[in-house]
Amino acid sequence: MANLAMREAYGRALADYGAANPRVVALDADTASSTLSNFFEKRFPQRFFNFGIAEPCMIDAAVGFALAGMVPFANAFAALAALRALEQVRTCVCYARTNVKIASSYAGVSDFKDGPTHHAITDIAVMRSLPEMTVIVPADGSEAAAFVPLIAEFDGPVYFRLNRAATLQVSQPGETLCIGKGIVRRQGQDVAIIACGSMAGRSMQAAGSLASQGIQARVIEIHTIKPIDRDMILQAAAGTGAVVTAEEHTVIGGLGSAVAGVLAAGRPVPLAMVGIHDAFARTGPDPESIMDACGMAVADIVNAALSVINRKKA
Amino acid sequence: MKSYDKSLIADLEAKANYLRRQSLAMIYHRQAGHPGGCLSAADIVAALYFNILRIDPARPVWEDRDRFILSKGHASALLYSALACRGYFPESDLEHWGELACHLQGHPDRLKTPGVDMTSGILGHGIAIGLGLSLAARLQKRDYHTYVLLGDGECQGGIVWEGINACAKFNPGNLTAIVDYNDVQLDGAVHDIMPMEPFADKWRAFRWEVINIGGHDMRAILSAIEEAKSIKQRPVVIIARTVKGKGVSFMENKAQWHGIPPDKEQYEAAIAELTGEGG
Numbered sequence: 001m002a003n004l005a006m007r008e009a010y011g012r013a014l015a016d017y018g019a020a021n022p023r024v025v026a027l028d029a030d031t032a033s034s035t036l037s038n039f040f041e042k043r044f045p046q047r048f049f050n051f052g053i054a055e056p057c058m059i060d061a062a063v064g065f066a067l068a069g070m071v072p073f074a075n076a077f078a079a080l081a082a083l084r085a086l087e088q089v090r091t092c093v094c095y096a097r098t099n100v101k102i103a104s105s106y107a108g109v110s111d112f113k114d115g116p117t118h119h120a121i122t123d124i125a126v127m128r129s130l131p132e133m134t135v136i137v138p139a140d141g142s143e144a145a146a147f148v149p150l151i152a153e154f155d156g157p158v159y160f161r162l163n164r165a166a167t168l169q170v171s172q173p174g175e176t177l178c179i180g181k182g183i184v185r186r187q188g189q190d191v192a193i194i195a196c197g198s199m200a201g202r203s204m205q206a207a208g209s210l211a212s213q214g215i216q217a218r219v220i221e222i223h224t225i226k227p228i229d230r231d232m233i234l235q236a237a238a239g240t241g242a243v244v245t246a247e248e249h250t251v252i253g254g255l256g257s258a259v260a261g262v263l264a265a266g267r268p269v270p271l272a273m274v275g276i277h278d279a280f281a282r283t284g285p286d287p288e289s290i291m292d293a294c295g296m297a298v299a300d301i302v303n304a305a306l307s308v309i310n311r312k313k314a
Numbered sequence: 315m316k317s318y319d320k321s322l323i324a325d326l327e328a329k330a331n332y333l334r335r336q337s338l339a340m341i342y343h344r345q346a347g348h349p350g351g352c353l354s355a356a357d358i359v360a361a362l363y364f365n366i367l368r369i370d371p372a373r374p375v376w377e378d379r380d381r382f383i384l385s386k387g388h389a390s391a392l393l394y395s396a397l398a399c400r401g402y403f404p405e406s407d408l409e410h411w412g413e414l415a416c417h418l419q420g421h422p423d424r425l426k427t428p429g430v431d432m433t434s435g436i437l438g439h440g441i442a443i444g445l446g447l448s449l450a451a452r453l454q455k456r457d458y459h460t461y462v463l464l465g466d467g468e469c470q471g472g473i474v475w476e477g478i479n480a481c482a483k484f485n486p487g488n489l490t491a492i493v494d495y496n497d498v499q500l501d502g503a504v505h506d507i508m509p510m511e512p513f514a515d516k517w518r519a520f521r522w523e524v525i526n527i528g529g530h531d532m533r534a535i536l537s538a539i540e541e542a543k544s545i546k547q548r549p550v551v552i553i554a555r556t557v558k559g560k561g562v563s564f565m566e567n568k569a570q571w572h573g574i575p576p577d578k579e580q581y582e583a584a585i586a587e588l589t590g591e592g593g
Contacts, residue, residue, distance in 0.1 A: 025453070049449065049484070057442045057476035064446020067432060068454065069377070072446070087436060088473075092443060096424055096433035 009141030011036025078104035078120030108248035110164035115283035125253025139200035168201020182229035188216035192236035199246035206301035242308035270311035330360035336395035385440025402429035441477030448486035467499030498558035529554030
């Protein structure tokens with residue numbers, strides 16, 4: 001597949017999968033032409049439900065569909081799905097363990113035009129803390145599309161975190177994805193860069209830059225933040241002795257915190273986290289500029305790698 | 315109003331009083347729970363579980379069963395009493411409510427207790443969840459009906475009105491809301507804490523059909539539910555005027571009995587009153 005905008009890859013994949021699985025219904029909260037759940041709407045108008053700007057109601061209705069054995073994909077802006085509807089998600093999706101799939105679009109700083117009100121930089125932290133919730137962050141459009149059937153056929157609540165735009169392509173055609181299994185995107189033994197979402201591609205660029213300095217970085221993509229691939233992370237720590245995490249999210253409670261927990265319990269090594277450091281981001285001309293300005297530049301990953309390598313030597 | 319067989323009504327009234335006594339016994343035994351809202355909703359729940367609902371306790375997850383969502387989940391003792399009496403689990407489980415090894419949670423948990431269609435306890439979710447269930451039934455061409463029981467205080471929350479609004483759009487035709495309108499909440503009278511009147515007009519403004527009844531009149535309850543099922547052009551709410559603490563004189567209309575268990579003397583006095591009413 002060409003490197004589509006992640007939302008478009010997702011929207012087309014959901015519509016395609018809807019043909020194969022009549023139990024799938026799609027819900028949206030007046031964002032169907034943004035999340036691109038409207039691909040599904042056009043093909044299956046009877047199985048599409050727009051709840052207007054009322055994300056909590058949409059999530060509760062999705063719970064009802066799930067109770068009846070349907071497979072609801074509830075689409076919304078991540079900022080609202082993971083905040084305004086959080087109590088619904090906690091109580092009625094997670095605690096009641098209903099088979100609801102939350103397709104959370106415009107995550108991270110995707111919505112560069114509108115600024116921090118519509119950024120979602122705490123959603124991984126929030127969703128990861130909820131018992132029963134599986135958290136999946138695809139790195140590019142191809143992965144976003146490939147995850148749709150896997151998530152639909154997975155039994156239990158899923159938070160599926162999607163970017164609006166195209167991200168740097170990291171996946172290979174025809175590769176197999178498995179929920180809960182990390183992917184080694186690049187081999188290396190000097191440092192491990194563990195990344196999710198849009199930061200996977202940036203981590204590959206950082207690894208290229210490090211290679212020109214004679215440093216071999218292993219790049220690991222962790223698309224499933226929970227349950228996290230402990231074994232792969234511990235192997236990377238053992239094999240490199242220094243770890244950097246990279247995420248389009250606050251470093252409080254996100255991928256970095258998840259990896260830190262695994263390392264602290266299993267194999268403590270120097271660790272640096274690349275992400276947003278306890279701040280709100282800002283409006284900008286595109287997501288990339290905001291990421292560059294808010295601590296998520298390729299150079300930030302490179303510098304973090306150099307610092308953990310130095311700490312390893314100390 | 316349709317005429318009902320006298321013995322049916324007497325039997326359902328006796329069941330309601332039995333559920334009141336069982337709920338109070340549970341709350342007294344555990345020294346925790348919400349007596350006022352169990353007593354106010356007992357007639358409605360008795361009508362549903364012993365006459366209206368198409369259910370089979372031997373098959374708690376039967377796909378074609380009617381669904382009941384206790385949106386006011388703090389009345390869990392009442393629901394548990396009804397489920398046990400219908401045979402979903404032994405009545406002897408009721409005295410273990412709240413113990414670590416017991417399936418009966420403080421608030422209803424669909425994963426632990428057979429017969430509980432949906433987990434509840436945090437107020438406000440029932441209508442929107444019921445809407446999803448109802449729309450799914452329509453897609454699946456199943457003819458089950460979904461009933462949602464909520465409290466009047468619960469209707470102070472915005473999520474309730476999101477659900478009400480969405481029901482008007484989708485009009486599933488197989489969903490009935492029932493409000494246990496007892497005008498008492500934790501901190502005092504609903505009309506003082508956050509007035510909801512004109513309550514029926516608010517539902518009507520959201521394009522619902524409203525049926526007003528006395529919520530302790532068994533004939534009226536049965537008749538209203540039948541009428542509600544026959545109305546297809548709009549979603550229907552039955553607003554049942556009830557008395558918080560109904561049946562126990564010293565608990566009636568008193569906010570302090572929202573979530574406080576009786577002591578021994580109070581419990582015995584309450585049971586004596588409820589037994590005296592012919593239950």
